[in-house]
Amino acid sequence: MIGQQRSYGRRVLLAAIRQNSPIARIDLSEQTGISRATVTTVTAELIRAGLVEEVAAQGTEMARGRPRVDLKIRGAAHLVAGIKIANSSLSLVLMDFEGNQLAEHSHLLSRTTLGTDALVAELATALGDMLAPLGKAISDLSGAGIGIAGIVDVQQGLVHWSPSLSDRNINLRSAIEAALGVPAFVDNDANLVAMAEKRFGLGREATDFIVVTIESGVGMGIVINNEIYRGTRGCGAEFGHTKVHLDGALCRCGQRGCLEAYVADYALLREASVTHSTDALAEGASDEQRIEALLQRAHDGDPVAGNIVLRAGRMFAMGLANIVNIFDPQLIVLAGERMQSNHLYAEEVIAGIKNSIVQVDQPPPEVVIHRWGDLMWAKGAAAYALEGVEEMAVEALRAGEG
C-alpha cells in the first residue's frame, strides 16, 4: 500500500495463517478485518503458489451448514536450517516451512575460535552431514539462520566481534551465502532464544516479553510489539552486565558490580575458593563438577555454601525486578537447560522478584521457567530463517504476479 503497490494483504494473511495454524477463511476474515471476498482471492493465490494448503476441517463436529475448510502453512513449500555456533560445537536443526523439525545434528568444532573461512567450511560440512541421510542437499534449502555470540549488526549481517571468530568486523552473511549459495540470516544468539520462544515456546501468545538465558553468561532477548528489539548499536539487552552493586564484584568484562559477577559459574567458584579451597573437589575437578558440589553442599545445609548461593539468587531476582520495573512485560521466560541453574530458578528467587517490583493493583508479570534442550538455540535460528524465507516468498509472489 505504501510505495509501489505491495501486497500487504498477502503478508498479513500468511502471517495470520501461520499463527493460528489450522484456520478457516471466515475466521481469517474475522481476525484480520479483511473482507471475506479478499480472503478468498488472496488465499487462492497463496495456495496456487504452494505456500498454503487446505486441510479437511476438523474439530467442531458436524456443525450445520457448509463445513469450513481449514488452511495451514504448507510445510513442503520450503526447507530451512537453523545453526547455533556454540563454544566448541555447532548444533543444527532442519525444519520445513511449517516449523516441523525434520532433523537435528551436532558437530564438534576443531577449535573454539576459528577464522571466517574455516568456520564457514565446518558449517557447510555439518549441514551436509545433517542433510545427507535425508537425501537432501544444501541447495534444497531456502534459507539458513545462524546464531552466534557477540556483537552482530543484523541489517548488514556483520559480526563486529564474536568469541567464535578470530576475525573482527566480518560480514558473516555474505561469507555464508557465498559458500552455501543459500540466503543466510545471522543474529546474536540471545535474540534467537527469544525468537524460539516467540514461535515455538511460551511467547506465542505474548506481544511483549523478555527471555533470559543462563549459560556461561547471562543473556537476554527482548520482544516488543511482537518483534525483537535489538537496540540501536546491536549491543542492547546486556542483562548480564547491568550493575547490581556500586563498585561491586569484578566481572570478566573488567567492570565492577555486573550481575554476571554474582551469578555466573566463575563468580560462585570465586567465592567458594575462599573457604573451600582445600576441598578434594577443588583439585583436578572440572568447573562443572565443582559447581555441582557447591550447590549440593548448599542444599545439604552448609552455611557458607548456602550463603554464596543465596546471594546469587537474590542478586538475580533484583536484576529481574529491574527489568520488570523498566519494561513492564507481560511475561518473563527463564530459558535454559542446565540443571546447574536450579538455584536461580528457585521459588525464593521468583518470589524475590515480586517483592522488588513496583506494586500496582494489577498482578505482576508471569515469570516462567522453560527448560529447553540444547537445540533451543538452533530452533531459534531456524525460526529466524523461516521469517526471512516467508518474507522472500511473499515478495516473490508480488514480483511474479506483476
Added chain:
Amino acid sequence: MIGQQRSYGRRVLLAAIRQNSPIARIDLSEQTGISRATVTTVTAELIRAGLVEEVAAQGTEMARGRPRVDLKIRGAAHLVAGIKIANSSLSLVLMDFEGNQLAEHSHLLSRTTLGTDALVAELATALGDMLAPLGKAISDLSGAGIGIAGIVDVQQGLVHWSPSLSDRNINLRSAIEAALGVPAFVDNDANLVAMAEKRFGLGREATDFIVVTIESGVGMGIVINNEIYRGTRGCGAEFGHTKVHLDGALCRCGQRGCLEAYVADYALLREASVTHSTDALAEGASDEQRIEALLQRAHDGDPVAGNIVLRAGRMFAMGLANIVNIFDPQLIVLAGERMQSNHLYAEEVIAGIKNSIVQVDQPPPEVVIHRWGDLMWAKGAAAYALEGVEEMAVEALRAGEG
C-alpha cells in the same frame, strides 16, 4: 489497506509533512516511497481539507526548472490545549495544529489532592482563563491533552491512582470530555515529557531514546520505534524504583535500594540530617533551602556534604548505565528545569555512565541535558493532543470522502 480500505497513504503523508515541515511534493515522494502521482492526489485532498497548506518555496536560491512548492501543516486547522496536573498547580499551554505555542497559563489548585469533579472544574476554569484573552472558547478546541502523575491506562483514559486525585480508578478522560465537550487524551506525565522531546525537543531526529526527568521523584519515558512504550500494565519505566543496592536505603515506596532512595531530595536530606542536624539551616528552613545549602556546602569542599552528593551522582550514573545496557538507545535526554539537580547532571556523572556500559567499537549513546521550563510537561500534553487530533482528522477525511 487492511480491513476496510483505509487511507494509509493520507496518514503517512501527513506525518511526513509534519516531521519535515516545509517539504516539496517531490521530496515527499522520495521519502515515503509513494509515487509522485499519488502524492499530488493525496496532498490535494489534505489541502482541500484544510490540514495542509502551500508555502512559497524558499531556501534553495533560484534553481533551474519549475520551482518546488513547499507544503506544511496548516496551523489554523486546529487548536489544542496541553495541561499538566502538578502537585499544587496546573500549567497549561495552547497550540495550533502546527505546534506553535499561542498562549500559556498557570493556575494554582485549591488543594494538592482533589476529587474528580473538583479537579475537572478547576481545569475548566484554568482553560477558560487561558483562552479568554485570545477571544477563544473551550469549544474552539479540537482536543486537550492531560498529563497526570500516577498509574494511567491510556487506552481507556483510566487513572488507576494518582497523587492528585482522591478517587481511585477514575475514567478521567470521560470526566473531562463530559465537562469540556472536547476530546481528551490522558497520559502519565513522564510519557508526556518523552512526547515533548520527540516533537519539539532533542528527540526529533531519534527513533529510540529515553527521557529521564527529575522532580520530586525520578521518572522515565521510553520511545521505541518512534512510539512511546508504555509497558503492558501501564506501570513500566519506573526508573526511580529500579534497585541499585541489595537491601539498600529505604524508599518512600516501602522497598529498599530504589534509585530514588539515593538521589531524591528526601534521600539527600536524610543523609544530611545525620551530621548536619544541628545546622541553622535545619531549623525552620524549607526542604528546598536545605538541599540548596547542602549542595553549596558540597561545592565549597565540605567532605561530608561532598560525600553525600557524590554517592547520589554515582548511583544515578549506575542506574542510567543499566538503562543503556538494557536498551542501547540512540540518546538519553536528561530533562528538567531544576538547578537543584545540577549535581546529577555533572560531568562526572555523565562520564560515570560511560564507564559502566558494555564497551563496543561504536561510540556510546549521547547523553544530553535539556533544561526546559515548567511548561515542558504541558507542551508534552499538547503534543499528545496533537497526535490524537491528527488521527481524528485523517479518520474524518476518510469517512467524509466515502
Added chain:
DNA sequence: CTGATTTAATTTGATTTTCAAATTAAAACT
C-alpha cells in the same frame, strides 16, 4: 428422500488506491 435451513466460500460488479508514463507548468539559461 426432498426441500428448507444454515453456514462457508466464491463470484460479481463496482470502488478505491495506486502507479508509470505522458503532459503541462514554471522557472532559468542561451
Added chain:
DNA sequence: AGTTTTAATTTGAAAATCAAATTAAATCAG
C-alpha cells in the same frame, strides 16, 4: 524567442479491496 531543466499534474491502466449476490455443502424436518 526558443531551449533546457525540474516540479507538479493529468491520464489511462492496473491492483487491491469490498459489499452484495450467488453458489456450495452440509444438517434438519417431515
